[in-house]
Amino acid sequence: MTTEVLPPLPLPNELTAAFWDGANQGKLVIQRCNACGHFQHAPEPICANCLSFDLGYAAVSGKGSVYTFCIPTQAFHPWFEDKLPFVLAVVELDEQPGLKMITNIVETNPDNVKVGDRVEVTFSPLGEGFTLPVFRPAAQ
Amino acid sequence: MAKKNRVAIVGVGYSDVSRGSGLTLDKLTAQSSVAAMNDAGIKPTDIDGVVVHSFPHQFVSSTHTAAMLGIPDVAFYSGNVDGAAYSVAAMHAIAAIASGSAETVLTLRTVHKAGAAGGAAMLGPQRGIPGNMQFGMPYGSFTGSHWAGMYMQRHMAMYGSTEEDFGAFAIAQRKFAVANPTESFFHEELTMDDYLNSRYIAKPLHLLDCDYPVDSSSALIFTTEERARDMKQKPVFFDSWANGTTAEADFSLVRDMTHSSPWMASKRMWSRTDLKPSDVDTAGLYDGFSFIAMQWLEALGFCGEGESGAFVRSGATSATGSLPTNTDGGACNVGRRHGANFFIEVTRQLRGTAGDRALPNKPEVGVVSNAVGGFAACALLTAE
Incomplete structure (x- = not known):
């Protein structure tokens, strides 16, 4: 008997569902305050900049740079057993200084990734109806 | 800078420490507490505060710890799962003593080896990753x-x-x-x-x-400068x-x-x-x-x-x-x-x-x- 290995799936809630819905439509969307325009990730029920509760989601350009990364070589979840090594990264998005997200850098040799590399979003199916926004080296 | 209400460390102790002792969190906690009381030369009845820091998935209660040790009544307690590990217990105890909320406080950090798994260990058996961990784990950040x-x-x-x-x-x-x-x-x-x-x-x-990663509990006892002067060990001050x-x-x-x-x-x-x-x-x-x-x-x-x-x-x-x-x-x-x-x-x-x-x-x-x-x-x- 083989056991199907499920990916680590998000459990969308009222704050996070728009992010995953956007990804399924091939868009990177980030929580944005309707009052002051401040982006924040991960999403929260209140804007940390102006304390407004009027928050929505807005599409971003999907362009950014690699703030940092590491190359996991041990799987801490069975889903990753056959995916090692890969690039786990933090990407800083162009829209706002310090606006960062955890992601993967794909379509490149892990050993070629450098801090500061320009990257652009792309979308990778995770399974079970979810899509991950990930990043690849930016087109010149 | 003049210091008022100085707080001193008067006792320190460890539990048995090993990889997979089979000892419960409570037993480890009791061991280190007794070791620290022995080091300080005091009894449970000399303690009027208990502060514990633990992982949410390895919770150790401060009030239960007090009861387990036969401390009849605590003037100050706090059981924390948030923040900077043992230092949270230390900071709470210092604040309690400096403010007069308690005089002699037992501080504890107890952890089982499996706590090493961090966020992954907090995941329940449910399908799907709740909260903001869903923006990390699907990418392999565990x-x-x-x-x-x-x-x-x-x-x-x-x-x-x-x-x-x-x-x-x-x-x-x-x-x-x-x-x-x-x-x-x-x-x-x-x-x-x-x-x-x-x-x-x-x-x-x-x-x-x-x-x-090990199974361990660590305990330190803090008290006022006045009390510390009468205890067994040379006090160390914050x-x-x-x-x-x-x-x-x-x-x-x-x-x-x-x-x-x-x-x-x-x-x-x-x-x-x-x-x-x-x-x-x-x-x-x-x-x-x-x-x-x-x-x-x-x-x-x-x-x-x-x-x-x-x-x-x-x-x-x-x-x-x-x-x-x-x-x-x-x-x-x-x-x-x-x-x-x-x-x-x-x-x-x-x-x-x-x-x-x-x-x-x-x-x-x-x-x-x-x-x-x-x-x-x-x-x-x-x-x-």
């Missing part, structure tokens, strides 16, 4: 080793530091561990080849950058202490990984004392990963920004250096006590009970620290 590798990479990119710099810290710290055979799990000195050949967990993070946090809660998303919460805590701590970095004779700097202790060296001002590797390579953190650091061998060697071992070891050095490991410089001022990233704390301890 444990501290993942953000740790990313903090190291950022330091390397900003300052040109190398894996050998982190290795130098692991090697220097292991020398102390070899001199502490009863507490250390490791008894052979390390070479740079040993370090570089240890497997990557999350490149550039090596296995030998990681603290050693001169200054501080928490610090970043504006971002997620360790992977802090604004500046090379200037995370240790910088906030350090700045605040130094603002509350007349002492300076040059007055410090020994340090106990949290080493959940080796880079953390190195960020503390920079944050506390013992070396320049980005220069912790060169500082360690110079021998400054060795027994005969200007700042002997992690003289028990650190958590990479004595096992994960989640910060408490640094408070215990610096106390032993300052009060003169470190035995064979007593530092030749007869330290009078020590600094201790805990955590990194989103939250951290540090304190200055003095022998008088």
Whole structure:
């Protein structure tokens, strides 16, 4: 008997569902305050900049740079057993200084990734109806 | 700076410490509590406060701990699962004593080996990742080793530091561990080849950058200066202490990984004392990963920004250096006590009970620290 290995799936809630819905439509969307325009990730029920509760989601350009990364070589979840090594990264998005997200850098040799590399979003199916926004080296 | 309501450490103790003892969290907690009471020469009825820090998935209750130890009534208690590990218990106890809420407080950090799995261990059997962990785990961000590798990479990119710099810290710290055979799990000195050949967990993070998961409980007893003067041990005093946090809660998303919460805590701590970095004779700097202790060296001002590797390579953190650091061998060697071992070891050095490991410089001022990233704390301890 083989056991199907499920990916680590998000459990969308009222704050996070728009992010995953956007990804399924091939868009990177980030929580944005309707009052002051401040982006924040991960999403929260209140804007940390102006304390407004009027928050929505807005599409971003999907362009950014690699703030940092590491190359996991041990799987801490069975889903990753056959995916090692890969690039786990933090990407800083162009829209706002310090606006960062955890992601993967794909379509490149892990050993070629450098801090500061320009990257652009792309979308990778995770399974079970979810899509991950990930990043690849930016087109010149 | 005049100090009022000084708080002293008067007792320290450990439980049995091992890999998979089979002992429950409560039994470990009881063992370390008794050890600390014996060290202080006091009874449960002398204690009127209990503060515990534990993982949410390994919760240890402060009120249950008090009842288990036969403490008839506590004036102050707090059971925490948030923040900078053992130092949270220490900070609560200091605040309780300095404010008069309690006089003699037992502080505890108890952890089972499996706590090492961090966020992954908090995942229940449910399908789907709740809360903001859903923005990390699907990408493979599961444990501290993942953000740790990313903090190291950022330091390397900003300052040109190398894996050998982190290795130098692991090697220097292991020398102390070899001199502490009863507490250390490791008894052979390390070479740079040993370090570089240890497997990557999350490149550039090596296995030998990681603290050693164990089942342990650590206990310290704090009290007022007045009471401390009448107790068995020479008291060690808190001169200054501080928490610090970043504006971002997620360790992977802090604004500046090379200037995370240790910088906030350090700045605040130094603002509350007349002492300076040059007055410090020994340090106990949290080493959940080796880079953390190195960020503390920079944050506390013992070396320049980005220069912790060169500082360690110079021998400054060795027994005969200007700042002997992690003289028990650190958590990479004595096992994960989640910060408490640094408070215990610096106390032993300052009060003169470190035995064979007593530092030749007869330290009078020590600094201790805990955590990194989103939250951290540090304190200055003095022998008088």
